[in-house]
Amino acid sequence: MTILDGKKLSNQIKEEIAAEVASIKERGEKVPHLAAVLVGNDGASLTYVGSKVRSCERIGFKSTLKHLPEETTEDELLTVVSQLNDDPDIDGYIVQLPLPKHIDEEKVLLAVHPDKDVDGFHPANFGKMALDMETFIPATPYGIMEMLRRYEVETEGKHAVVIGRSHIVGRPISILLSRKGKPGNATVTLCHSRTKDIKAITREADIIVSALGIPHFLKADMVKDGAVIIDVGITRVPDPGRERGYYITGDVDFKAVSQKASYITPVPGGVGPMTIAMLLKNTLLARERHSGR
Amino acid sequence: MTILDGKKLSNQIKEEIAAEVASIKERGEKVPHLAAVLVGNDGASLTYVGSKVRSCERIGFKSTLKHLPEETTEDELLTVVSQLNDDPDIDGYIVQLPLPKHIDEEKVLLAVHPDKDVDGFHPANFGKMALDMETFIPATPYGIMEMLRRYEVETEGKHAVVIGRSHIVGRPISILLSRKGKPGNATVTLCHSRTKDIKAITREADIIVSALGIPHFLKADMVKDGAVIIDVGITRVPDPGRERGYYITGDVDFKAVSQKASYITPVPGGVGPMTIAMLLKNTLLARERHSGR
Numbered sequence: 359m360t361i362l363d364g365k366k367l368s369n370q371i372k373e374e375i376a377a378e379v380a381s382i383k384e385r386g387e388k389v390p391h392l393a394a395v396l397v398g399n400d401g402a403s404l405t406y407v408g409s410k411v412r413s414c415e416r417i418g419f420k421s422t423l424k425h426l427p428e429e430t431t432e433d434e435l436l437t438v439v440s441q442l443n444d445d446p447d448i449d450g451y452i453v454q455l456p457l458p459k460h461i462d463e464e465k466v467l468l469a470v471h472p473d474k475d476v477d478g479f480h481p482a483n484f485g486k487m488a489l490d491m492e493t494f495i496p497a498t499p500y501g502i503m504e505m506l507r508r509y510e511v512e513t514e515g516k517h518a519v520v521i522g523r524s525h526i527v528g529r530p531i532s533i534l535l536s537r538k539g540k541p542g543n544a545t546v547t548l549c550h551s552r553t554k555d556i557k558a559i560t561r562e563a564d565i566i567v568s569a570l571g572i573p574h575f576l577k578a579d580m581v582k583d584g585a586v587i588i589d590v591g592i593t594r595v596p597d598p599g600r601e602r603g604y605y606i607t608g609d610v611d612f613k614a615v616s617q618k619a620s621y622i623t624p625v626p627g628g629v630g631p632m633t634i635a636m637l638l639k640n641t642l643l644a645r646e647r648h649s650g651r
Numbered sequence: 652m653t654i655l656d657g658k659k660l661s662n663q664i665k666e667e668i669a670a671e672v673a674s675i676k677e678r679g680e681k682v683p684h685l686a687a688v689l690v691g692n693d694g695a696s697l698t699y700v701g702s703k704v705r706s707c708e709r710i711g712f713k714s715t716l717k718h719l720p721e722e723t724t725e726d727e728l729l730t731v732v733s734q735l736n737d738d739p740d741i742d743g744y745i746v747q748l749p750l751p752k753h754i755d756e757e758k759v760l761l762a763v764h765p766d767k768d769v770d771g772f773h774p775a776n777f778g779k780m781a782l783d784m785e786t787f788i789p790a791t792p793y794g795i796m797e798m799l800r801r802y803e804v805e806t807e808g809k810h811a812v813v814i815g816r817s818h819i820v821g822r823p824i825s826i827l828l829s830r831k832g833k834p835g836n837a838t839v840t841l842c843h844s845r846t847k848d849i850k851a852i853t854r855e856a857d858i859i860v861s862a863l864g865i866p867h868f869l870k871a872d873m874v875k876d877g878a879v880i881i882d883v884g885i886t887r888v889p890d891p892g893r894e895r896g897y898y899i900t901g902d903v904d905f906k907a908v909s910q911k912a913s914y915i916t917p918v919p920g921g922v923g924p925m926t927i928a929m930l931l932k933n934t935l936l937a938r939e940r941h942s943g944r
Binding site for chain 2: 464480481482483484485486487488489490491493514515523525529532533536537543544545546547548549550552553554559
C-alpha cells in the first residue's frame with residue numbers, strides 16, 4: 359500500500375514554481391500576483407485564505423488579500439471584482455466561498471473575468487474543461503489529477519467511482535477522469551445523494567474519489583482489494599480535548615480501508631495541500647497567458 | 652414494452668411551438684428567426700440542414716440558410732459568423748458540423764455569440780449546463796430529456812449507462828441525467844472506447860443511452876429485462892437495393908433488444924426528430940431572451 363503524500367508532493371510542486379519565479383525575477387519580469395477576496399469571518403475560510411496567502415509569499419508570488427466585512431453588499435463586492443478584473447498587475451484572483459447568504463454567489467462568479475478565474479469556477483472555463491479545451495482546471499480536481507500523474511497511477515480503462523456531484527469537486531473530477539488523456543480514459547460512475555445501494559457500486563471500483571463531507575462514510579466492506587482511494591472530505595469534528603477545539607477527518611475510514619487499498623490519500627496531508635499548490639500553478643499559468651497578450 | 656415515439660412527440664412539440672408563433676404574430680411581434688450556416692456539400696449535412704429549414708417554415712419561424720462553398724476560408728466563415736452575431740433580426744443560428752478540414756472548428760464555435768448559440772455548443776453555455784444554470788441545452792440530449800419527461804420515465808435513483816463521450820451527445824447527456832431535477836438524479840456511468848468489459852456494465856443498467864454510431868452494437872445479451880433503451884446512433888448503411896442507396900440504422904439490435912426493454916426508441920423516428928424539435932424550442936427561447944434585453 360502506498361500513501362499518496364499530498365504534503366510532500368505539494369511541496370515539490372511549490373519548489374518547482376518557486377524556481378520558476380526566481381528565473382522570472384532574474385529576467386527582470388513581473389512576478390505572478392494572486393489576489394483573494396474574503397467576505398466575513400467564517401473560521402474555515404479564514405484558515406484557507408490565510409494558507410493561500412502564506413504559500414504565495416513563500417514561493418515569491420505577490421499576493422493581495424481583500425478582506426471585506428460580513429455586511430458587504432452584493433454591489434460593493436461586484437465593484438471589488440470589477441476593480442480586480444481591470445487591475446493589470448493582478449494575474450488571477452479567487453473569491454473565497456461560501457459568501458454570506460445575502461449575496462448571489464452565481465452572480466459574483468459570473469462577474470469574474472474568465473482570464474483571471476484561477477479557481478476555474480466560471481462557466482466559460484468549466485465548459486472548456488468539459489469540451490477538452492485549454493483552460494484553468496479547478497484546483498481540487500486538478501490536484502487529484504496531478505497526484506495520479508506523478509505517482510503514475512494507471513487510470514485508463516479502470517472503473518472510477520466518484521461520490522458527490524458538487525460543482526467544485528465531484529462534477530469536474532468525474533469529467534476529468536473520463537476525458538481522453540493520461541491520467542484519464544477511465545470509465546466513470548458518478549454517485550450522489552439519490553444513488554441507491556452505493557456499496558454495490560463502490561465494491562466494483564478500481565478507483566474511488568469520495569467528496570461527500572461525511573466523516574468515515576467509506577468503510578472497508580465498501581472497497582475491493584487493491585482499490586485506489588482518494589479522500590476529498592475535510593470535516594472539522596468538535597473535540598474539546600484539543601487546543602483548537604476540533605480535529606480534521608476525511609470521508610474514509612482510513613485505518614480499515616488502508617489495509618485493502620493499493621494507494622490511499624491521508625486526511626489531512628492528502629488532497630488538501632495539493633489544492634493550494636494547483637491554485638498557485640493556475641496563477642503562474644494566468645501570468646504566462648497575460649504576458650502573451 | 653412502450654415505443655418512445657420521437658416522431659409523434661416531436662410533432663406535438665412543433666404544434667405547441669407553432670401555436671406560440673401564431674400568438675406572437677397576433678400580437679404583432681417579431682417571429683423567431685433561425686439561421687443555419689452550411690459549408691460544403693456533405694450529404695448528411697445537406698439532409699439535416701434542409702430538414703431544419705423546412706421545419707422552421709412549417710411552424711412559422713423565419714429561416715435563413717447561408718450555404719457557403721467547400722473552399723470557404725476560415726476568415727470568410729468567421730466574417731459570416733460575426734455578421735450573424737450583429738444582425739438584430741437573427742435570434743439564433745447554428746453552424747452545421749463537421750466543417751471542412753482546413754477550418755478550425757473550435758475557433759468557429761468560440762466565435763458564435765453565446766446568446767445566439769441555440770446548439771448549446773459554446774463552452775460558456777456548456778459550462779452553465781454543467782453548473783446547473785439556465786442556458787441552451789444541446790438539442791440531442793435536450794430531446795432525450797424531453798422524451799423521458801413526457802413519457803414519465805422514472806430516472807431518479809436509476810443506474811443510467813451512457814455509451815460514448817462525444818461533446819454533442821455522450822458528455823452532455825451524462826451530465827443532464829445526473830443533475831438534480833426531473834428527469835435527472837440518476838447514477839450515471841459514462842463508457843467509451845477505452846472501457847473494459849462494457850457488457851458487464853450495460854447488463855446492470857436501468858437506462859442505456861447508446862451514442863456510438865456502430866450499427867447493432869447493443870445486443871440483447873447486453874441488456875437486462877425491463878431496461879429503458881435510448882438509441883442515438885444514426886448510421887447510413889449502403890444498400891444498392893434502395894432508391895437512395897442506403898438505409899438508416901441505430902446502435903441497437905432493435906428486434907432482439909425490444910423484447911427485453913420496458914421503453915425503447917426506434918431508429919429512425921426516435922431521438923432524431925426530437926433533436927430538430929428541441930433546436931426550434933431553443934430558438935423560441937432565444938427570441939424570448941432577446942426581446943427581454
